[in-house]
Amino acid sequence: MxxxxxxxxxKGLADKAILLHVGVLALLLAAQFVLPEYHALSLTRVMLxxxxxxxxxxxxxxxxLLSLGxxxxxxxxLYGAALPxxxxxxxxxxxxxxxxxxxxxxxxxxxxxALRTTGVAFMIVxxxxxxxxxxxxxxxxxxxxxxxxxxLTDAVRRFExxxxxxxxxxxxxxxxxxxxxxxxxxAITLVVVRRPIGRVLVAIRENEARTLMLGYDSYRxxxxxxxxxxxxxxxxxxxxxxxFAYAGSSFASIHYSIYPLLWTLLGGAATVLGPVLGTLIxxxxxxxxxxxxxxxxxxxxxxxxxxxxxxxxxILGTVRERWLPWLP
Amino acid sequence: MSFGPHLLLAFLEGxxxxxxxxLTALGLSLVxxxxxxxxxxxxxxxxxxxxxxWWIASLAAGHPAVGFVAALxxxxxxxxxxALAAERLVLRRLDYNPEATIVATIGLLFILQQAALTFFGADAxxxxxxxxxxxxxxxxxxxxxxxxxxxxxxxxxxxxWLVLTRTRIGLVMRATQFDRETAQAFGIRVDRVYAGVxxxxxxxxxxAAVLIVxxxxxxxxxxxxxxxxxxxxxxxxxxxxxxxxxxxxxxxGLSDGMISVFFSPTLAxxxxxxxxxxxxxxxxxGxxxxxxx
Numbered sequence: 001m002x003x004x005x006x007x008x009x010x011k012g013l014a015d016k017a018i019l020l021h022v023g024v025l026a027l028l029l030a031a032q033f034v035l036p037e038y039h040a041l042s043l044t045r046v047m048l049x050x051x052x053x054x055x056x057x058x059x060x061x062x063x064x065l066l067s068l069g070x071x072x073x074x075x076x077x078l079y080g081a082a083l084p085x086x087x088x089x090x091x092x093x094x095x096x097x098x099x100x101x102x103x104x105x106x107x108x109x110x111x112x113x114a115l116r117t118t119g120v121a122f123m124i125v126x127x128x129x130x131x132x133x134x135x136x137x138x139x140x141x142x143x144x145x146x147x148x149x150x151x152l153t154d155a156v157r158r159f160e161x162x163x164x165x166x167x168x169x170x171x172x173x174x175x176x177x178x179x180x181x182x183x184x185x186x187a188i189t190l191v192v193v194r195r196p197i198g199r200v201l202v203a204i205r206e207n208e209a210r211t212l213m214l215g216y217d218s219y220r221x222x223x224x225x226x227x228x229x230x231x232x233x234x235x236x237x238x239x240x241x242x243x244f245a246y247a248g249s250s251f252a253s254i255h256y257s258i259y260p261l262l263w264t265l266l267g268g269a270a271t272v273l274g275p276v277l278g279t280l281i282x283x284x285x286x287x288x289x290x291x292x293x294x295x296x297x298x299x300x301x302x303x304x305x306x307x308x309x310x311x312x313x314x315i316l317g318t319v320r321e322r323w324l325p326w327l328p
Numbered sequence: 329m330s331f332g333p334h335l336l337l338a339f340l341e342g343x344x345x346x347x348x349x350x351l352t353a354l355g356l357s358l359v360x361x362x363x364x365x366x367x368x369x370x371x372x373x374x375x376x377x378x379x380x381x382w383w384i385a386s387l388a389a390g391h392p393a394v395g396f397v398a399a400l401x402x403x404x405x406x407x408x409x410x411a412l413a414a415e416r417l418v419l420r421r422l423d424y425n426p427e428a429t430i431v432a433t434i435g436l437l438f439i440l441q442q443a444a445l446t447f448f449g450a451d452a453x454x455x456x457x458x459x460x461x462x463x464x465x466x467x468x469x470x471x472x473x474x475x476x477x478x479x480x481x482x483x484x485x486x487x488x489w490l491v492l493t494r495t496r497i498g499l500v501m502r503a504t505q506f507d508r509e510t511a512q513a514f515g516i517r518v519d520r521v522y523a524g525v526x527x528x529x530x531x532x533x534x535x536a537a538v539l540i541v542x543x544x545x546x547x548x549x550x551x552x553x554x555x556x557x558x559x560x561x562x563x564x565x566x567x568x569x570x571x572x573x574x575x576x577x578x579x580x581g582l583s584d585g586m587i588s589v590f591f592s593p594t595l596a597x598x599x600x601x602x603x604x605x606x607x608x609x610x611x612x613x614g615x616x617x618x619x620x621x
Contacts, residue, residue: 066427066430066431068368068430068434113605113608113609114608116608116609117563117608119426120360120364120365120366120426120430120567121563121567123366123427123430124366124559124562124563125563125604125608127368127559128556128559128560128563128601128604129601129605131552131556131597131601132556132597132598132600132601132602135594135597135598136598138594139592139594139595139598254552258434258438261431261434265431295442295445295446297438297439297441297442297445298438298439298442298443300435300438301434301435301436301437301438301439301442302435302439303435304431304432304434304435304438305418305432305435305436305439307431308422308428308431308432308435309418309421309422309432312428
């Protein structure tokens with residue numbers, strides 16, 4: 001299901017791509033002034049989850065490594081931020097950094113071990129680690145409060161920055177912080193994809209043996225991809241915990257490993273904006289479905305099966321194939 | 329209870345775990361060995377087996393053994409039919425592409441889980457054991473049914489072994505596993521072998537589930553633990569190696585059961601995963617032969 005190799009970036013076309021991404025972000029920035037409150041809140045969630053998916057796509061779409069355990073990284077960020085905030089009263093900025101650091105360390109460790117396997121074994125091993133991580137959040141229930149979860153107080157979410165009082169409970173601020181995080185993730189992906197490391201990652205996806213023969217250290221490149229992808233996912237998790245003041249075991253469950261895969265597949269793997277589009281569509285599809293049925297997992301399952309059967313390139317992957325070959 | 333008898337109890341409980349896990353993991357390994365695909369919905373076939381067992385047993389009247397025997401025959405058939413349908417409708421159309429198959433079986437996992445929640449409910453429900461004989465040790469009493477589980481799983485294992493090595497069906501399966509294209513050239517209908525193997529793998533999980541359901545109840549989320557443990561087993565045993573799977577399942581099941589008795593089942597699974605990490609660092613191809621694919 002690998003996407004076609006990306007056309008080499010040429011100067012004029014590359015500018016068109018940057019314009020498109022800036023345009024999409026500007027559209028999201030403008031949306032907050034016209035959207036009703038409910039949808040603005042939904043979009044805040046979507047943007048955080050889309051950040052998660054963008055991080056996932058870096059590994060799955062561009063490097064061709066299918067991870068079934070990204071909930072572990074999301075949860076590492078979530079708990080890395082929420083635990084010190086809850087137990088030690090850390091304010092949001094240091095807690096956010098702690099979440100990112102936790103995600104970095106977990107991704108480095110898991111990546112170093114899991115990358116010793118290839119292909120199907122890699123998928124199984126990532127799933128196993130994530131499931132062990134989920135069980136760990138339940139096992140250490142006296143610290144994490146397991147399924148019930150940690151609810152952060154407003155005190156840790158209100159802090160002074162450069163003489164200004166920042167309150168993360170403010171919906172407008174939350175929206176723009178989520179947007180900033182998403183913009184950062186998209187920018188990182190764009191930079192990585194256009195730099196030599198990105199070309200090496202795509203080369204590994206297309207033919208790892210040949211890449212290795214050409215003299216690239218494919219293990220190292222893949223480890224960089226895992227760490228980068230895991231850290232972006234953790235940043236999304238940390239921001240989710242702080243902005244919505246909650247961290248629970250359910251975010252570490254297998255469902256949160258599968259969602260980013262689903263979002264990425266739907267929007268189009270190996271396209272920068274695909275995961276964002278996929279997250280948006282899936283979020284509202286489930287929102288819509290929960291209006292008349294509680295069985296939203298069936299929707300997830302059916303969409304997954306339908307995607308691999310009939311639409312393996314996703315929306316933007318198909319758009320790129322048919323109309324816009326320059327789409328990064 | 330002093331340490332010695334406690335250890336004996338832990339060993340016996342571990343053996344029960346190990347025998348059920350061996351059957352489940354063998355199903356997963358068989359499917360991977362012949363078809364080269366990983367079935368992420370394997371744990372849900374296990375769950376479906378347990379839930380169908382409860383359904384069949386609740387229909388049957390009279391002695392609990394009647395319901396149990398009916399479940400032991402009926403539940404694997406139901407699960408096998410579901411697996412066969414999934415294979416024909418989805419997996420075959422994907423041409424058994426490993427990645428696409430994994431994504432599709434994840435979809436199947438969600439569908440089966442939700443179906444069980446909708447039609448079976450969120451409660452855990454018991455199935456009565458076929459007999460209630462108790463073995464009395466000097467230190468503690470132990471359910472005779474658990475001994476039956478160990479024996480039944482052992483018999484099932486021998487039966488699978490005989491089918492694989494002594495019958496024409498087994499020969500055809502091994503030929504397909506060894507070289508799909510040559511097998512096809514010799515007139516073996518490979519796609520039928522695939523369908524059969526996929527259903528058989530799911531049925532092994534279902535048999536394991538029916539055996540365990542009088543001990544631990546049927547629940548719609550019960551599939552995730554056997555899936556995790558089966559994955560641990562096939563990675564340690566070497567992907568696709570049946571001998572490795574059986575040995576690893578015994579070791580993992582036994583230690584899982586014993587750690588569960590002494591400490592907690594959750595800790596046992598965390599430790600098992602860490603063990604896998606250790607094995608991968610030392611021998612990426614798994615402990616018992618087999619190459620990593």
